[in-house]
Amino acid sequence: MFLSTSEHGVDAKNRVSVPAGYREAVRNDPCEGIYVFPHFDGPYLEGGGEHFVQQYRLDIARLPRYDQLRKDLEEAVLGGIRRLDFDSTGRVTLPREFIEHAGIDGRCAFVGCDGHFQIWNAQTQADRLGDIRARLSRRLQDPAEAARLGGGADLQTLMGNSETLSALLKGEKL
Amino acid sequence: MFLSTSEHGVDAKNRVSVPAGYREAVRNDPCEGIYVFPHFDGPYLEGGGEHFVQQYRLDIARLPRYDQLRKDLEEAVLGGIRRLDFDSTGRVTLPREFIEHAGIDGRCAFVGCDGHFQIWNAQTQADRLGDIRARLSRRLQDPAEAARLGGGADLQTLMGNSETLSALLKGEKL
Protein backbone atom coordinates (compact mmCIF):
# COMPACT_ATOMS: atom_id res chain seq x y z
CA MET A 1 0.00 0.00 0.00
CA PHE A 2 0.92 3.67 -0.17
CA LEU A 3 3.19 4.79 2.64
CA SER A 4 5.63 7.61 3.33
CA THR A 5 5.95 11.08 1.89
CA SER A 6 8.22 12.09 -0.94
CA GLU A 7 8.80 15.25 -2.87
CA HIS A 8 9.28 15.40 -6.62
CA GLY A 9 9.85 17.95 -9.30
CA VAL A 10 7.16 18.76 -11.86
CA ASP A 11 8.81 19.64 -15.17
CA ALA A 12 7.79 22.02 -17.92
CA LYS A 13 5.60 19.33 -19.48
CA ASN A 14 3.81 18.80 -16.17
CA ARG A 15 5.40 15.40 -15.73
CA VAL A 16 6.20 14.03 -12.31
CA SER A 17 7.83 10.79 -11.23
CA VAL A 18 5.51 8.64 -9.15
CA PRO A 19 7.43 7.30 -6.12
CA ALA A 20 8.80 3.85 -6.91
CA GLY A 21 7.10 2.37 -3.85
CA TYR A 22 3.71 3.60 -5.09
CA ARG A 23 4.28 2.05 -8.49
CA GLU A 24 5.10 -1.16 -6.74
CA ALA A 25 1.79 -0.91 -4.88
CA VAL A 26 -0.22 -0.88 -8.10
CA ARG A 27 1.95 -3.35 -9.99
CA ASN A 28 -0.76 -6.01 -10.06
CA ASP A 29 -3.53 -3.68 -11.19
CA PRO A 30 -4.97 -4.34 -14.65
CA CYS A 31 -3.64 -1.04 -15.97
CA GLU A 32 -0.24 0.61 -15.66
CA GLY A 33 -1.17 3.83 -13.95
CA ILE A 34 -2.93 5.61 -11.12
CA TYR A 35 -6.34 7.26 -10.69
CA VAL A 36 -6.36 10.82 -9.40
CA PHE A 37 -8.93 13.57 -8.80
CA PRO A 38 -8.94 17.13 -7.40
CA HIS A 39 -10.27 16.72 -3.88
CA PHE A 40 -13.25 18.78 -2.83
CA ASP A 41 -11.89 19.28 0.65
CA GLY A 42 -8.91 21.43 -0.21
CA PRO A 43 -6.15 22.34 -2.64
CA TYR A 44 -4.81 18.85 -3.15
CA LEU A 45 -5.28 15.78 -5.31
CA GLU A 46 -6.25 12.34 -4.08
CA GLY A 47 -5.31 9.18 -5.89
CA GLY A 48 -4.72 5.49 -5.75
CA GLY A 49 -4.98 2.28 -7.72
CA GLU A 50 -7.83 0.18 -8.96
CA HIS A 51 -8.93 -0.62 -5.43
CA PHE A 52 -9.15 3.07 -4.59
CA VAL A 53 -11.62 3.70 -7.41
CA GLN A 54 -13.65 0.62 -6.58
CA GLN A 55 -14.06 1.84 -3.03
CA TYR A 56 -15.55 5.15 -4.21
CA ARG A 57 -17.78 3.42 -6.73
CA LEU A 58 -19.02 1.11 -4.03
CA ASP A 59 -19.64 3.88 -1.52
CA ILE A 60 -21.54 5.87 -4.13
CA ALA A 61 -23.51 2.89 -5.40
CA ARG A 62 -24.76 2.26 -1.86
CA LEU A 63 -26.50 5.65 -1.73
CA PRO A 64 -30.04 6.02 -3.09
CA ARG A 65 -30.17 6.79 -6.82
CA TYR A 66 -31.40 10.38 -6.59
CA ASP A 67 -29.83 11.31 -3.27
CA GLN A 68 -28.16 14.73 -3.43
CA LEU A 69 -25.03 13.43 -1.72
CA ARG A 70 -24.78 10.74 -4.33
CA LYS A 71 -25.20 13.13 -7.22
CA ASP A 72 -22.61 15.48 -5.76
CA LEU A 73 -20.12 12.69 -5.28
CA GLU A 74 -20.69 11.36 -8.76
CA GLU A 75 -19.91 14.71 -10.24
CA ALA A 76 -17.09 15.79 -7.94
CA VAL A 77 -15.37 12.45 -7.50
CA LEU A 78 -16.15 10.20 -10.47
CA GLY A 79 -16.37 13.21 -12.75
CA GLY A 80 -13.04 14.42 -11.44
CA ILE A 81 -11.09 11.18 -11.60
CA ARG A 82 -8.61 10.74 -14.40
CA ARG A 83 -6.45 7.77 -15.08
CA LEU A 84 -2.84 8.82 -15.42
CA ASP A 85 -0.71 6.22 -17.17
CA PHE A 86 2.95 5.73 -16.37
CA ASP A 87 5.46 6.46 -19.09
CA SER A 88 8.37 4.07 -19.53
CA THR A 89 10.24 5.63 -16.61
CA GLY A 90 7.32 5.75 -14.20
CA ARG A 91 6.14 9.30 -14.64
CA VAL A 92 2.64 10.65 -15.14
CA THR A 93 1.53 13.90 -16.74
CA LEU A 94 -0.67 16.04 -14.52
CA PRO A 95 -3.58 17.74 -16.33
CA ARG A 96 -3.42 21.50 -16.16
CA GLU A 97 -6.59 21.80 -14.08
CA PHE A 98 -5.11 19.43 -11.47
CA ILE A 99 -2.02 21.59 -11.19
CA GLU A 100 -4.19 24.65 -10.78
CA HIS A 101 -6.43 23.04 -8.18
CA ALA A 102 -3.47 22.01 -6.03
CA GLY A 103 -1.49 25.18 -6.74
CA ILE A 104 1.53 23.15 -7.77
CA ASP A 105 4.51 25.17 -8.95
CA GLY A 106 7.62 23.17 -9.68
CA ARG A 107 7.56 20.72 -6.79
CA CYS A 108 4.90 18.50 -5.30
CA ALA A 109 4.66 16.07 -2.39
CA PHE A 110 3.13 12.60 -2.46
CA VAL A 111 1.68 11.64 0.91
CA GLY A 112 0.87 7.96 1.35
CA CYS A 113 -2.29 7.18 3.32
CA ASP A 114 -2.43 3.38 3.03
CA GLY A 115 -5.26 2.78 0.57
CA HIS A 116 -4.82 6.10 -1.20
CA PHE A 117 -2.40 8.99 -1.40
CA GLN A 118 -2.50 12.75 -1.66
CA ILE A 119 -0.58 15.12 -3.90
CA TRP A 120 0.14 18.60 -2.56
CA ASN A 121 2.10 21.65 -3.46
CA ALA A 122 5.39 20.72 -1.78
CA GLN A 123 5.70 23.88 0.28
CA THR A 124 2.05 23.84 1.38
CA GLN A 125 2.40 20.26 2.55
CA ALA A 126 5.57 20.97 4.49
CA ASP A 127 3.88 23.88 6.25
CA ARG A 128 0.79 21.85 7.07
CA LEU A 129 2.74 19.04 8.66
CA GLY A 130 3.79 21.19 11.58
CA ASP A 131 0.21 22.25 12.23
CA ILE A 132 -1.06 18.70 11.95
CA ARG A 133 1.43 17.40 14.48
CA ALA A 134 0.56 20.16 16.91
CA ARG A 135 -3.15 19.47 16.50
CA LEU A 136 -2.71 15.75 17.03
CA SER A 137 -0.59 16.26 20.06
CA ARG A 138 -3.19 18.57 21.56
CA ARG A 139 -6.16 16.42 20.67
CA LEU A 140 -4.80 13.14 21.92
CA GLN A 141 -4.29 14.59 25.36
CA ASP A 142 -8.05 14.50 25.61
CA PRO A 143 -8.83 10.97 26.85
CA ALA A 144 -12.10 10.88 24.92
CA GLU A 145 -10.31 11.55 21.65
CA ALA A 146 -7.57 9.11 22.49
CA ALA A 147 -10.14 6.42 23.19
CA ARG A 148 -11.57 6.79 19.67
CA LEU A 149 -8.22 5.65 18.41
CA GLY A 150 -8.68 2.04 19.30
CA GLY A 151 -9.33 2.38 22.99
CA GLY A 152 -6.38 0.18 23.73
CA ALA A 153 -8.04 -3.04 22.64
CA ASP A 154 -5.72 -5.17 20.58
CA LEU A 155 -6.73 -7.76 18.02
CA GLN A 156 -6.83 -10.57 20.54
CA THR A 157 -9.35 -8.64 22.59
CA LEU A 158 -11.39 -7.77 19.52
CA MET A 159 -11.55 -11.40 18.51
CA GLY A 160 -12.90 -12.31 21.89
CA ASN A 161 -15.53 -9.58 21.83
CA SER A 162 -16.76 -9.52 18.28
CA GLU A 163 -19.41 -11.90 17.03
CA THR A 164 -18.60 -11.01 13.47
CA LEU A 165 -14.98 -11.83 13.91
CA SER A 166 -15.77 -14.99 15.78
CA ALA A 167 -18.14 -16.05 13.03
CA LEU A 168 -15.50 -15.31 10.46
CA LEU A 169 -13.02 -17.43 12.30
CA LYS A 170 -15.47 -20.30 12.24
CA GLY A 171 -15.53 -20.02 8.47
CA GLU A 172 -18.84 -18.22 8.02
CA LYS A 173 -19.24 -15.52 5.43
CA LEU A 174 -19.70 -11.83 6.19
CA MET B 1 -16.32 3.14 -17.80
CA PHE B 2 -16.88 6.86 -18.14
CA LEU B 3 -14.59 8.88 -15.89
CA SER B 4 -13.28 12.44 -15.72
CA THR B 5 -14.60 15.74 -17.01
CA SER B 6 -13.55 17.41 -20.22
CA GLU B 7 -14.63 20.46 -22.11
CA HIS B 8 -15.11 20.60 -25.86
CA GLY B 9 -16.14 23.08 -28.47
CA VAL B 10 -19.43 22.73 -30.35
CA ASP B 11 -18.99 24.05 -33.87
CA ALA B 12 -21.39 25.77 -36.25
CA LYS B 13 -22.67 22.40 -37.43
CA ASN B 14 -23.38 21.36 -33.84
CA ARG B 15 -20.62 18.82 -33.94
CA VAL B 16 -18.66 17.97 -30.80
CA SER B 17 -15.74 15.62 -30.22
CA VAL B 18 -16.57 12.83 -27.79
CA PRO B 19 -13.65 12.44 -25.33
CA ALA B 20 -11.30 9.70 -26.51
CA GLY B 21 -11.63 7.84 -23.22
CA TYR B 22 -15.42 7.65 -23.64
CA ARG B 23 -15.07 6.30 -27.15
CA GLU B 24 -12.74 3.71 -25.72
CA ALA B 25 -15.39 2.80 -23.14
CA VAL B 26 -17.96 1.93 -25.83
CA ARG B 27 -15.49 0.37 -28.25
CA ASN B 28 -16.94 -3.11 -27.79
CA ASP B 29 -20.55 -2.05 -28.19
CA PRO B 30 -22.33 -3.36 -31.28
CA CYS B 31 -22.69 0.15 -32.74
CA GLU B 32 -20.20 2.97 -33.17
CA GLY B 33 -21.87 5.67 -31.17
CA ILE B 34 -23.50 6.79 -27.93
CA TYR B 35 -27.08 7.07 -26.65
CA VAL B 36 -28.14 10.43 -25.27
CA PHE B 37 -31.34 12.05 -23.97
CA PRO B 38 -32.32 15.41 -22.42
CA HIS B 39 -32.52 14.70 -18.70
CA PHE B 40 -35.71 15.55 -16.80
CA ASP B 41 -33.74 16.62 -13.72
CA GLY B 42 -32.13 19.72 -15.18
CA PRO B 43 -30.62 21.48 -18.17
CA TYR B 44 -28.27 18.73 -19.17
CA LEU B 45 -28.07 15.62 -21.31
CA GLU B 46 -27.40 12.14 -20.05
CA GLY B 47 -25.79 9.46 -22.14
CA GLY B 48 -23.84 6.27 -22.29
CA GLY B 49 -23.33 3.10 -24.25
CA GLU B 50 -25.39 0.02 -24.89
CA HIS B 51 -25.25 -0.94 -21.22
CA PHE B 52 -26.62 2.44 -20.19
CA VAL B 53 -29.75 1.98 -22.30
CA GLN B 54 -30.28 -1.58 -21.11
CA GLN B 55 -30.19 -0.36 -17.52
CA TYR B 56 -33.04 2.10 -18.14
CA ARG B 57 -35.06 -0.49 -20.06
CA LEU B 58 -34.68 -2.90 -17.19
CA ASP B 59 -35.60 -0.36 -14.52
CA ILE B 60 -38.69 0.63 -16.48
CA ALA B 61 -39.69 -2.91 -17.32
CA ARG B 62 -39.77 -3.74 -13.63
CA LEU B 63 -42.53 -1.21 -12.99
CA PRO B 64 -46.21 -2.25 -13.32
CA ARG B 65 -47.47 -1.92 -16.87
CA TYR B 66 -49.91 0.95 -16.27
CA ASP B 67 -48.01 2.73 -13.53
CA GLN B 68 -47.84 6.48 -14.15
CA LEU B 69 -44.16 6.54 -13.26
CA ARG B 70 -43.52 3.92 -15.87
CA LYS B 71 -45.44 5.77 -18.52
CA ASP B 72 -43.65 9.01 -17.74
CA LEU B 73 -40.25 7.38 -17.82
CA GLU B 74 -41.04 5.63 -21.06
CA GLU B 75 -41.92 8.92 -22.66
CA ALA B 76 -39.23 11.12 -21.15
CA VAL B 77 -36.35 8.68 -21.17
CA LEU B 78 -36.90 6.04 -23.82
CA GLY B 79 -38.72 8.53 -26.01
CA GLY B 80 -35.98 11.08 -25.56
CA ILE B 81 -33.02 8.84 -26.29
CA ARG B 82 -31.25 9.24 -29.60
CA ARG B 83 -28.35 7.30 -30.91
CA LEU B 84 -25.56 9.60 -32.02
CA ASP B 85 -23.05 7.96 -34.33
CA PHE B 86 -19.38 8.91 -34.40
CA ASP B 87 -17.98 10.42 -37.56
CA SER B 88 -14.56 9.31 -38.74
CA THR B 89 -12.80 11.56 -36.22
CA GLY B 90 -14.95 10.63 -33.23
CA ARG B 91 -17.46 13.48 -33.24
CA VAL B 92 -21.23 13.39 -32.90
CA THR B 93 -23.78 15.94 -34.06
CA LEU B 94 -26.08 17.19 -31.31
CA PRO B 95 -29.75 17.59 -32.36
CA ARG B 96 -31.04 21.12 -32.06
CA GLU B 97 -33.47 20.30 -29.27
CA PHE B 98 -30.66 18.77 -27.19
CA ILE B 99 -28.61 21.92 -27.51
CA GLU B 100 -31.59 24.01 -26.48
CA HIS B 101 -32.43 21.78 -23.52
CA ALA B 102 -28.90 22.04 -22.14
CA GLY B 103 -28.46 25.68 -23.14
CA ILE B 104 -25.23 24.88 -24.93
CA ASP B 105 -23.56 27.81 -26.65
CA GLY B 106 -20.20 27.08 -28.16
CA ARG B 107 -18.68 24.93 -25.45
CA CYS B 108 -19.92 21.93 -23.50
CA ALA B 109 -18.56 19.71 -20.71
CA PHE B 110 -18.68 15.93 -20.57
CA VAL B 111 -18.88 14.64 -16.99
CA GLY B 112 -18.16 10.95 -16.52
CA CYS B 113 -20.24 9.24 -13.83
CA ASP B 114 -19.05 5.66 -14.18
CA GLY B 115 -21.91 3.91 -15.98
CA HIS B 116 -23.16 7.03 -17.74
CA PHE B 117 -22.08 10.60 -18.46
CA GLN B 118 -23.64 14.04 -18.51
CA ILE B 119 -23.29 16.83 -21.04
CA TRP B 120 -23.60 20.39 -19.74
CA ASN B 121 -23.16 23.91 -20.94
CA ALA B 122 -19.47 24.34 -20.10
CA GLN B 123 -19.86 27.50 -18.04
CA THR B 124 -22.85 26.18 -16.12
CA GLN B 125 -20.95 23.03 -15.21
CA ALA B 126 -17.86 24.95 -14.10
CA ASP B 127 -19.96 27.13 -11.82
CA ARG B 128 -21.82 24.13 -10.40
CA LEU B 129 -18.60 22.30 -9.62
CA GLY B 130 -17.49 24.98 -7.23
CA ASP B 131 -20.81 24.81 -5.39
CA ILE B 132 -20.75 21.03 -5.31
CA ARG B 133 -17.28 20.90 -3.83
CA ALA B 134 -18.16 23.42 -1.17
CA ARG B 135 -21.34 21.52 -0.30
CA LEU B 136 -19.53 18.20 -0.09
CA SER B 137 -16.74 19.58 2.02
CA ARG B 138 -19.25 21.08 4.42
CA ARG B 139 -21.48 18.03 4.54
CA LEU B 140 -18.76 15.51 5.14
CA GLN B 141 -17.52 17.36 8.18
CA ASP B 142 -20.72 16.20 9.83
CA PRO B 143 -19.82 12.77 11.27
CA ALA B 144 -23.34 11.48 10.60
CA GLU B 145 -23.12 12.29 6.90
CA ALA B 146 -19.60 10.96 6.66
CA ALA B 147 -20.74 7.70 8.19
CA ARG B 148 -23.28 7.26 5.38
CA LEU B 149 -20.35 7.14 3.05
CA GLY B 150 -18.85 3.97 4.39
CA GLY B 151 -17.39 5.13 7.67
CA GLY B 152 -14.28 3.32 8.79
CA ALA B 153 -12.57 0.63 6.81
CA ASP B 154 -14.52 -2.58 6.73
CA LEU B 155 -13.07 -5.98 7.39
CA GLN B 156 -12.76 -6.88 3.75
CA THR B 157 -10.56 -3.88 3.18
CA LEU B 158 -8.45 -4.64 6.19
CA MET B 159 -8.09 -8.21 5.08
CA GLY B 160 -6.92 -7.09 1.69
CA ASN B 161 -4.28 -4.90 3.23
CA SER B 162 -2.92 -6.99 6.04
CA GLU B 163 -1.35 -10.36 5.72
CA THR B 164 -1.52 -10.85 9.46
CA LEU B 165 -5.26 -10.20 9.53
CA SER B 166 -5.87 -12.40 6.54
CA ALA B 167 -4.02 -15.20 8.21
CA LEU B 168 -5.97 -14.58 11.39
CA LEU B 169 -9.30 -14.67 9.64
CA LYS B 170 -8.42 -17.90 7.97
CA GLY B 171 -8.14 -19.46 11.38
CA GLU B 172 -4.44 -19.38 11.93
CA LYS B 173 -3.10 -18.59 15.33
CA LEU B 174 -1.19 -15.46 16.15
Next chain:
DNA sequence: TTGTTTCCCATAAATACCCATGCTATCCCA
Protein backbone atom coordinates in the same frame (compact mmCIF):
# COMPACT_ATOMS: atom_id res chain seq x y z
C1' DT C 1 -32.88 25.82 -55.59
C1' DT C 2 -31.98 26.13 -50.38
C1' DG C 3 -30.99 24.24 -46.37
C1' DT C 4 -29.34 20.11 -43.95
C1' DT C 5 -26.66 16.12 -43.27
C1' DT C 6 -22.78 13.02 -44.30
C1' DC C 7 -18.31 12.14 -45.62
C1' DC C 8 -13.55 13.44 -46.38
C1' DC C 9 -9.21 15.91 -45.81
C1' DA C 10 -6.09 19.49 -43.46
C1' DT C 11 -3.96 21.41 -39.46
C1' DA C 12 -2.67 22.59 -34.77
C1' DA C 13 -2.28 21.31 -30.26
C1' DA C 14 -1.91 17.99 -26.78
C1' DT C 15 -0.19 13.64 -25.54
C1' DA C 16 2.50 9.45 -25.60
C1' DC C 17 6.84 7.30 -26.64
C1' DC C 18 11.79 6.96 -26.83
C1' DC C 19 16.57 7.55 -25.50
C1' DA C 20 20.09 9.98 -22.70
C1' DT C 21 22.05 11.78 -18.37
C1' DG C 22 22.97 12.43 -13.47
C1' DC C 23 22.31 11.07 -8.79
C1' DT C 24 22.42 7.95 -4.90
C1' DA C 25 22.31 3.94 -2.29
C1' DT C 26 24.06 -0.63 -2.39
C1' DC C 27 27.14 -4.24 -3.22
C1' DC C 28 31.52 -6.35 -3.88
C1' DC C 29 36.20 -7.01 -3.56
C1' DA C 30 40.75 -5.70 -2.51
Next chain:
DNA sequence: TGGGATAGCATGGGTATTTATGGGAAACAA
Protein backbone atom coordinates in the same frame (compact mmCIF):
# COMPACT_ATOMS: atom_id res chain seq x y z
C1' DT D 1 37.30 -0.22 5.58
C1' DG D 2 37.58 2.34 1.50
C1' DG D 3 36.70 2.93 -3.20
C1' DG D 4 35.04 1.63 -7.51
C1' DA D 5 31.36 -0.91 -10.01
C1' DT D 6 26.39 -1.50 -10.36
C1' DA D 7 21.50 -1.06 -10.33
C1' DG D 8 17.52 1.55 -9.59
C1' DC D 9 15.49 5.96 -9.56
C1' DA D 10 14.58 10.75 -10.85
C1' DT D 11 14.79 13.92 -14.49
C1' DG D 12 15.62 16.38 -19.21
C1' DG D 13 14.53 16.81 -23.91
C1' DG D 14 13.51 15.30 -28.89
C1' DT D 15 10.27 12.92 -31.93
C1' DA D 16 6.17 10.48 -33.35
C1' DT D 17 1.35 9.64 -32.72
C1' DT D 18 -3.18 10.74 -31.30
C1' DT D 19 -6.77 13.93 -30.54
C1' DA D 20 -9.49 17.99 -31.21
C1' DT D 21 -11.28 21.00 -34.43
C1' DG D 22 -12.06 23.75 -38.82
C1' DG D 23 -13.70 23.78 -43.37
C1' DG D 24 -15.13 22.01 -48.01
C1' DA D 25 -17.29 18.71 -51.33
C1' DA D 26 -20.83 15.36 -52.13
C1' DA D 27 -25.43 13.29 -51.04
C1' DC D 28 -30.11 14.10 -49.49
C1' DA D 29 -34.55 16.31 -48.37
C1' DA D 30 -37.81 19.92 -48.60
